[in-house]
Amino acid sequence: MRIGELATKTGVSVRALRYYEQQHLLTSERSPSGQRQYPDGAVGRVELIQELYAAGLSSRTIVGILPCVVTGEVTPELLDRLAAERDRMTARIGDLTSTRDRLETIFTTSTESLAAGKPCAIPG
Amino acid sequence: MRIGELATKTGVSVRALRYYEQQHLLTSERSPSGQRQYPDGAVGRVELIQELYAAGLSSRTIVGILPCVVTGEVTPELLDRLAAERDRMTARIGDLTSTRDRLETIFTTSTESLAAGKPCAIPG
DNA sequence: CTAAGACCTGACGTCGACGTCAGGGGCAAG
DNA sequence: CTTGCCCCTGACGTCGACGTCAGGTCTTAG
Numbered sequence: 001m002r003i004g005e006l007a008t009k010t011g012v013s014v015r016a017l018r019y020y021e022q023q024h025l026l027t028s029e030r031s032p033s034g035q036r037q038y039p040d041g042a043v044g045r046v047e048l049i050q051e052l053y054a055a056g057l058s059s060r061t062i063v064g065i066l067p068c069v070v071t072g073e074v075t076p077e078l079l080d081r082l083a084a085e086r087d088r089m090t091a092r093i094g095d096l097t098s099t100r101d102r103l104e105t106i107f108t109t110s111t112e113s114l115a116a117g118k119p120c121a122i123p124g
Numbered sequence: 125m126r127i128g129e130l131a132t133k134t135g136v137s138v139r140a141l142r143y144y145e146q147q148h149l150l151t152s153e154r155s156p157s158g159q160r161q162y163p164d165g166a167v168g169r170v171e172l173i174q175e176l177y178a179a180g181l182s183s184r185t186i187v188g189i190l191p192c193v194v195t196g197e198v199t200p201e202l203l204d205r206l207a208a209e210r211d212r213m214t215a216r217i218g219d220l221t222s223t224r225d226r227l228e229t230i231f232t233t234s235t236e237s238l239a240a241g242k243p244c245a246i247p248g
Numbered sequence: 249c250t251a252a253g254a255c256c257t258g259a260c261g262t263c264g265a266c267g268t269c270a271g272g273g274g275c276a277a278g
Numbered sequence: 279c280t281t282g283c284c285c286c287t288g289a290c291g292t293c294g295a296c297g298t299c300a301g302g303t304c305t306t307a308g
Contacts, residue, residue, distance in 0.1 A: 051223050051226070052223070054219065054223070055219070055220055055223040055224075074234045074237050074238045075238075076238070078234070079231065079234060079235060079238065082227060082230065082231045082234065083231055085227060086224060086227045086228055086231060089220060089223065089224040089227065090224060092220065093217060093220050093221055093224065095178065095179070096179055096180075096213060096216065096217050096220070097217055099175050099176070099178070099179040099213065100179075100210060100213040100214060100217065102175070103189075103206060103209060103210045103213065104210055106206065107203065107206045107207055107210060110198045110202070110203060110206065111203060113198050114198045114199075114200070114203065
């Protein structure tokens with residue numbers, strides 16, 4: 001598969017795919033003329049990368065935990081980093097949830113204030 | 125309170141506080157010589173701003189939902205935006221959770237592979 | 249053969265939330 | 279009065295994940 005096809009299949013831009021390769025997140029074979037060739041598995045690979053980016057991980061972080069997928073390499077350091085990222089995400093989910101609940105509280109009290117025609121008050 | 129004190133109390137840089145003012149997230153009185161003066165309530169205000177930034181909201185978004193706190197203004201449009209952001213956050217929490225679970229799965233299977241001395245495999 | 253489209257490698261532009269530097273004023277202590 | 283610290287307003291720098299443009303090559307349909 002060439003880069004354009006991978007781009008349309010994953011919904012990621014061609015530029016982004018080349019960028020992923022620069023960051024060592026993605027590799028490709030080259031045709032004699034220098035064009036990139038991807039196996040079918042690249043689609044899932046790119047989708048995983050996108051998911052991790054969306055979760056707020058940086059290229060550096062992803063490249064640190066991705067070798068497991070790539071080379072089948074499983075080292076204790078890799079597992080440590082993986083666990084660390086998992087924990088970071090769990091903590092982040094907790095923060096987001098409490099912030100969401102705070103917005104919810106503001107929303108509820110504000111809605112009541114609107115119904116009662118009173119000015120709104122924000123809890124601590 | 126002057127800007128330096130507010131900065132140390134909130135753990136936010138002086139530069140950031142001036143930036144918040146530029147973005148209309150924060151207001152200040154000025155002394156005759158032009159120095160910013162903040163009331164005590166500014167501390168909680170800045171902390172709320174930080175929390176919303178940390179939740180991934182942009183200045184534009186925050187300024188769109190913050191007037192409720194500021195002026196006590198409660199309009200239907202404001203409540204709509206508030207609800208929309210709350211829903212966006214709920215959705216984001218869901219995405220993060222599934223990604224975290226995926227990392228967890230990778231971690232678990234990789235740990236087993238390491239124990240068994242086998243190469244790791246990544247699910248779906 | 250030729251023209252259109254897909255691909256290549258640089259390299260500069262963008263955007264948001266600040267950091268940092270330059271150049272200058274305010275103010276309390278000694 | 280001056281030293282030292284805090285404050286002010288520009289204005290340029292930064293970083294990450296790309297967008298976009300320039301200038302050239304490859305491939306494929308007609």
